[in-house]
Amino acid sequence: MKGTKGFSHIAKKRFELFLDTHDYRKTPERFAVMDELFAHEGHIDADGLFLIMRNKNYSISRATIYNTLDLLEECGLAVKHHFKNKNALYEQSLIYQQHNHLVCNDCNKIKEFSDPRLENIKESVSKELGSKIILHSLVFYGDCTIVDCENKRNEN
Secondary structure, three states: OOOHHHHHHHHHHHHHHHHHOOOOOOHHHHHHHHHHHHOOOOOOOOOHHHHHHHHOOOOOOOHHHHHHHHHHHOOOOOEEEEOOOOEEEHHHHOOOOOEEEEEEOOOOOEEEEEEHHHHHHHHHHHHHHHHHHHHOOOOOOOOOOOOOOOOOOOOO
């Protein structure tokens, strides 16, 4: 999701409150991980975040990144996705808008989409099952139709 840099002060306040409430330490490394996640557009895995931070000369361990991403997810500032054949991917969720994903089987690109009809289905299921659905996850997997895709499988 784009445009999250302006919300970093809100995210920082929410993260500080969460850490205080749960008696976790407020370390510069944790806030640096949060800042880098919010600076990144789209989805990223912990190792990708680690490489970005190392390239920016942060002195940080992979364990700190994994642990901080878990904390960010727990406090509602990150969403964790598990797509087929991929490590867990994260995206910021401060200004998260419900969306779904299409993952290409050939080039592994992830495309986000929204469809108001899915909201209608969610409301219908919620009513039928007597449950208030707050969040859902829908992932489609498809084959690449991009003619010159560099990652497309060769079809002989």
